[in-house]
Amino acid sequence: MALFFRTIAGVMLMLAASLGMAPAHAEDGYELWLRYHPLAAQQAQYDRSRASQLVADAATPTRAAARAELLRGLRGLLGAAPPLSDTVTRSGAIIAGTTASSPLIAELHLDTSKLGKEGYVIRSVTLHGHAAIAIVGNDDIGVLYGSFHFLRLLQTGQPLDHLAITEVPRVKLRVLDHWDNLNGSVERGYAGTSIWDWWKLPDWVSPRYTDYARANASIGINGVVLNNVNADALILTPAYLQKAAALAAVFRPYGIHVYLSVRFSAPIEIGGLKTADPLDPEVQRWWRQKTDEIYKLMPDFGGFLVKANSEGQPGPQDYKRTHADGANLFADVLAPHGGVVMWRAFVYSQSSADDRAKQAYSEFKPLDGRFHANVLLQVKNGPIDFQPREPFSPLFGAMPKTPLMMEFQITKEYLGFATHLVYLGPLYEEVLSSDTMAQGKGSTVATVIDGSLDGHALSGMAGIANIGTDRDWCGSDFNQANWYVFGRLAWNPALSTRAIAEEWIRMTFSNDEAFVKPVVDMMMGSREAAVDYMTPLGLAHLMGPGHHYGPAPWDTSLPRADWRPPYYHRADHQGIGFDRTRTGSDAADQYAPPIAASFNDVKQTPETLLLWFHHVPWDYRMRSGHTLWYELVAHYTQGVTDVKRMRETWQHLDGYIDADRYRKTAAFLSIQEREAQWWRDACIAYFQQMSGLPLPPGFAPPQHPLSYYESLSFHNVPGQSSW
Ligand code: GCV
Numbered sequence: 099m100a101l102f103f104r105t106i107a108g109v110m111l112m113l114a115a116s117l118g119m120a121p122a123h124a125e126d127g128y129e130l131w132l133r134y135h136p137l138a139a140q141q142a143q144y145d146r147s148r149a150s151q152l153v154a155d156a157a158t159p160t161r162a163a164a165r166a167e168l169l170r171g172l173r174g175l176l177g178a179a180p181p182l183s184d185t186v187t188r189s190g191a192i193i194a195g196t197t198a199s200s201p202l203i204a205e206l207h208l209d210t211s212k213l214g215k216e217g218y219v220i221r222s223v224t225l226h227g228h229a230a231i232a233i234v235g236n237d238d239i240g241v242l243y244g245s246f247h248f249l250r251l252l253q254t255g256q257p258l259d260h261l262a263i264t265e266v267p268r269v270k271l272r273v274l275d276h277w278d279n280l281n282g283s284v285e286r287g288y289a290g291t292s293i294w295d296w297w298k299l300p301d302w303v304s305p306r307y308t309d310y311a312r313a314n315a316s317i318g319i320n321g322v323v324l325n326n327v328n329a330d331a332l333i334l335t336p337a338y339l340q341k342a343a344a345l346a347a348v349f350r351p352y353g354i355h356v357y358l359s360v361r362f363s364a365p366i367e368i369g370g371l372k373t374a375d376p377l378d379p380e381v382q383r384w385w386r387q388k389t390d391e392i393y394k395l396m397p398d399f400g401g402f403l404v405k406a407n408s409e410g411q412p413g414p415q416d417y418k419r420t421h422a423d424g425a426n427l428f429a430d431v432l433a434p435h436g437g438v439v440m441w442r443a444f445v446y447s448q449s450s451a452d453d454r455a456k457q458a459y460s461e462f463k464p465l466d467g468r469f470h471a472n473v474l475l476q477v478k479n480g481p482i483d484f485q486p487r488e489p490f491s492p493l494f495g496a497m498p499k500t501p502l503m504m505e506f507q508i509t510k511e512y513l514g515f516a517t518h519l520v521y522l523g524p525l526y527e528e529v530l531s532s533d534t535m536a537q538g539k540g541s542t543v544a545t546v547i548d549g550s551l552d553g554h555a556l557s558g559m560a561g562i563a564n565i566g567t568d569r570d571w572c573g574s575d576f577n578q579a580n581w582y583v584f585g586r587l588a589w590n591p592a593l594s595t596r597a598i599a600e601e602w603i604r605m606t607f608s609n610d611e612a613f614v615k616p617v618v619d620m621m622m623g624s625r626e627a628a629v630d631y632m633t634p635l636g637l638a639h640l641m642g643p644g645h646h647y648g649p650a651p652w653d654t655s656l657p658r659a660d661w662r663p664p665y666y667h668r669a670d671h672q673g674i675g676f677d678r679t680r681t682g683s684d685a686a687d688q689y690a691p692p693i694a695a696s697f698n699d700v701k702q703t704p705e706t707l708l709l710w711f712h713h714v715p716w717d718y719r720m721r722s723g724h725t726l727w728y729e730l731v732a733h734y735t736q737g738v739t740d741v742k743r744m745r746e747t748w749q750h751l752d753g754y755i756d757a758d759r760y761r762k763t764a765a766f767l768s769i770q771e772r773e774a775q776w777w778r779d780a781c782i783a784y785f786q787q788m789s790g791l792p793l794p795p796g797f798a799p800p801q802h803p804l805s806y807y808e809s810l811s812f813h814n815v816p817g818q819s820s821w
Contacts, residue, residue, distance in 0.1 A: 125756045127570030130313050130578055131605035134174025134253070138609070141255055142176050148231065148258040150190035152180045153202060159351035160238035164194055164245040167312065171249040186225045192248070193225070194233040194241050203234055210236045216320070216353070217266035218244030220251075222259060231261060239320075239353035246316040254604040265589075268548045271438070271474070271503065271558030272588035273321035273357065274314065274581075275403065276565070280330050280338070286509050286646075286817045288516035289566030289573035294324060300344030307345060310565070311352035317585025322349065323357040323560075327405035327442065328819070331364035334388055343395040355400035357440070358392075362404065362424065363412040375417040376427035389431040401437035402428050403476070403560075408445045421445075421461065422468035429470035440503060440560065441469070443477045443493060446660060453676075453683035454660040455481040459492045463688075467499035474503040474558050479529045481685070482666075484512055484562075485638040486629045489697070489707055490529050492688035494543045495536025495551070503558035504530075504547045508580045510564065511646055513628050514773065515816065516573025517766045519744060520628045521621035523583040523595025530591045535690040544591035559588040574766055575759050578606065579621065596622055613754040620744050627744070629706075631737025631774040635730060636675070636710035639666040640781065645815035648773070649780040652808055667709070669788040673716055674726070675709035686711055705729075716789045728794045730785065734778040735797055741767070741774040780807035 125133075137145065149172055156162035165182075172192075173179035186193065186202065197204050206223055213219070218240040223232050233244040247265065251258060277285040278292035295304060314322070324342055325333050332338055346356040365371040365384040375381055392399050406413025406424050414424030425441040432439060446457040462475060469475070475497065480488025484507040494502060506526055513520045530544040541551055549557035561584040564572045572578045579602045586598045599621045603614050632649070633640055640663045642650040651663045659665050668676050678685035679698045686697035696702035700712045705721060708714065718726040745767040752760060779800035786793065787804055800807075 125759055127575045127578065127759060128309075130571065131253075131582055131602055132171075132312060132316060133605065134171045134249070136177055137175050137252065137255070141609075145252050145258060146176050146180075146190075148190050148229075149176065149192050149252075150180050151183050151186070151188055152192050152194075153183050153186060153200075154192070154194040155199060157199065158238050160242055160353065161195065161199065163312075163315075163351045164233075164238070164242040167242070167249065168192065168194060168245050171252070175249070175252050186228050186230055189228045189230075191225070191228060191230040192233065193230055194245055194248075196235055196237065196241060199238075203232060206232055206234070208232070208234055210234060212266065213240060213264070214266055216240055216243060216318070217264070218247070219265075220244055220248055220261050220263040222261045231258065242315055242351075242353065243318060250316075250601065250605065254601050255609045267318055267589045268550075268591060269557045269559050269588050270549070270555070271321055271400075271440075271560075272319050272585065273323060273400075273440075273558060273560045274319055274508075274563045274565075274584075275323040275327070275359075275505070275560050276563045277326040277328075277509075278324065279326050279328075280332055284566055284817065285326050285328060285819050286507075286511040286562070287564070287566050288509065288816050289564060289571060289577070290568040291566055293565060293567055294341075294345065296338070296341055299341035303344050303348060307348045310571075311349045311354055313571075313581075314354055314585065315352040317582055318589040319585045320353050321355045321357055321400050323359055323403045323440075325359045327359045327403060328409075328411060329359040329361040329405070331361040331367040333358055334360060334364050334392075335368055336391075339392060339395055346396045346398070350398060355398050356396055357400040357403055359403045359405070360428075361412065362406050362414070362416075364388075373417065374412065376414050376419050376423045377417075382427060382431070385427060386431040389435065389437070393435045393437075399435070399437060401432050401439055401472075403440040403442070404428065405442045405444065407447075408442065420465060420468070422465045425473045425475075426468075426470045429473045433470070433472050438472045438474060438556065440474050440476045440558065442505070443475050443491075444483070444505070448658060453678065453685050454665075455676075455678065456683060456685045456688060459496065459688045462493060463496050465500075466497040469500050472556070474501045474556060476503040476505045476558070476560055478505045478507075479526075482638060486513055486625070486633050487525070487528075487636070487706060488638060489689075489710060490532040490534070490543050492685070494532075494546045495534030495541055495690060496688070498536070498552040501549060501554040501556045501558070502546055503560060504543070505560045506562070506584060508561040508564045508584050509817075510577070510580075511817065512641060513625075513632075514770060515647065516564075516577060518628060518770045518773070519574070519576045519620070519763070519767060520624050521576065521583070521595075521599060522580045522625060523587075523599055524622060524625045526583065526587050527595045530587065533693075535692045541690075548591055559584075559591070561585075561588070575606065575763060576621070576766075578602075607755045607759075610754055613751055616747050616751065620747050623740060624744065627737050627740035627774070629737070630733045630740065631777045634733035634737070635705060635726075636707040637667055638710065639663055642812065645812060645818050647812055647815045648810070649777045649784075649807065651781055651784045652804075668713055669785055671788065671790055673714050673718070674730075674785065674788070675713040676711070677713040678711045682713065716791060724794075727789055727791050731782055731794055731797050734782055738771070738774045738778050741771045745771050775801070776807070780804075783807060 154165040156165045169179045213236045215237045218235040235241040282291045363374045369384045407415040428439040443458045446454045534541045545551040582602045640651040642648045654662045687694045716727040720729045783800040783804040
């Protein structure tokens with residue numbers, strides 16, 4: 099079979115050469131999805147006749163960026179850039195601009211009234227008797243977004259006739275959160291060190307920052323938090339603010355606003371004050387002056403992101419004040435400048451004996467309505483911490499008076515670091531499409547975070563970046579898809595992540611159907627495979643202590659109970675799982691009544707979340723008729739089988755893309771298969787010791803005894819936290 103596929107691939111390469119297509123050549127992933135490599139001859143010919151002239155001015159930095167991108171893209175895709183012109187003289191002109199900037203566009207009388215600042219239309223039109231395509235925004239940034247969309251049509255081989263596209267972002271703030279430290283390390287980063295070269299900034303501004311801005315603008319990301327939420331107060335000193343301002347200057351033409359993570363105790367650490375009490379007038383004055391200083395340097399500064407009273411970070415509770423008091427301190431000093439506060443809801447207390455999954459809700463729900471208008475509460479997708487699968491956070495739908503911002507993790511802290519191929523689209527989609535039932539059926543998480551459910555104009559979605567200094571930006575070519583899908587969903591949370599995967603593959607690798615189809619399937623199945631080989635049936639938090647690498651369901655080395663895997667799985671001789679029903683921690687009742695009713699009932703709880711909500715005996719009968727113990731072993735085994743299949747699928751695709759990216763993915767899939775086997779075997783060995791049951795017939799025993807897995811230790815694991 100493999101030979102058959104290789105032969106076919108070889109024939110296709112020869113065919114490509116005879117059709118004048120560029121042969122696949124070595125690449126390093128730097129170009130991301132903006133590759134603009136020559137299209138197949140027939141498609142290029144079709145596109146050339148519809149992009150024969152470019153009418154676009156460069157009078158502002160943003161329109162200059164749009165024009166440069168169109169020229170760059172068309173040159174790459176079609177072999178030559180179309181000539182620039184001031185007017186339409188032939189069929190096939192591309193006209194890009196705003197009604198105000200272009201008399202030609204004004205002539206079209208397009209209705210742009212509903213586009214807002216960032217929306218755009220791409221329309222097939224007739225101008226001066228010639229067929230043309232107009233890319234029109236109300237504002238320059240819409241023109242840039244529309245230009246990227248137009249290029250995407252070419253990159254993915256779409257027809258260019260009868261275009262009538264209107265796009266308006268559904269979410270206002272679409273933000274990448276970098277967990278980058280000022281010393282160059284990246285917390286939970288697996289793609290090298292920080293791309294911000296703080297030491298050389300602001301004097302040396304790497305051209306890479308422009309490519310970073312291009313990539314973000316191409317998917318509609320309009321904000322970047324430069325530094326880790328475990329923040330260093332130094333970021334607010336004049337020297338660092340100058341550096342941040344240099345980055346803001348690069349990002350400005352691309353519609354990207356800079357935000358900073360701030361440390362609550364900064365007035366003490368760099369301001370010389372004795373307190374950081376949010377109600378202290380001196381503290382308020384300090385923050386006001388600091389904020390004014392920032393806006394002098396960056397007039398379009400976005401605002402602050404704050405992690406407070408969480409995992410050892412300082413916060414308002416140190417002064418017996420509430421999270422609302424803390425957030426409003428920043429809201430008030432940012433408001434005159436139009437800035438926002440993104441206040442994180444990721445809190446759980448060292449001293450609380452309550453279920454960690456309940457604590458964010460318990461803390462924040464009573465504060466609904468107490469935050470000032472420019473505060474967004476940034477909530478992780480699940481109640482614990484970016485596990486391979488969690489139910490949606492019960493805060494979604496529970497705080498109608500507060501804009502809730504989604505926080506997804508793009509970097510794969512709990513999903514195999516850089517090397518495992520796990521496409522996060524299905525995870526994001528599962529969360530966004532979950533129905534909170536807060537206001538009856540259809541109150542999905544997506545409608546909470548886009549502001550439509552509760553009528554909030556302010557809305558946002560944040561993703562923890564997976565970007566570093568690696569040439570491929572993200573530590574692997576397939577990790578780029580997670581950056582991509584995050585941006586596309588932030589623009590429109592209702593998009594299909596299968597469709598997004600397909601467009602990403604076409605732009606990143608190839609339009610060849612024989613390549614696209616199996617790779618889409620592989621990506622779409624990859625998240626469930628990871629759930630199966632790591633934490634099936636609602637298990638969570640089984641990974642190694644601190645570094646989070648590999649399985650360690652037995653580990654009790656860390657000081658806090660809620661940092662130890664046994665806290666989460668609660669396996670013993672009788673059964674396994676965390677009882678979060680009314681007989682247990684009662685976390686289920688934090689959801690709206692119909693959802694709570696199903697999570698409280700073991701028979702109604704989806705089996706994918708069974709052990710999240712219920713402690714059940716090992717011989718519990720699953721819907722399949724098998725026992726829980728059987729299903730657990732079957733899921734772990736399925737995960738490994740799925741990864742093996744992914745590796746084999748990739749093996750059959752040798753020859754469709756350049757050798758370097760092919761080989762790297764092949765090597766990473768081998769690592770993933772080995773580590774999936776390790777996860778399966780270690781977890782089965784451990785849970786078998788708990789259950790005392792024999793392995794169900796037909797399943798291979800773990801390759802090693804439990805003591806072997808328990809003895810493994812790891813040094814210099816990347817991405818370790820800084821606190
Ligand atoms: C930035 C988890 C991670 C930490 C991270 C924290 C957070 O605990 O392991 O590295 O810290 O989440 O989101 O604040």
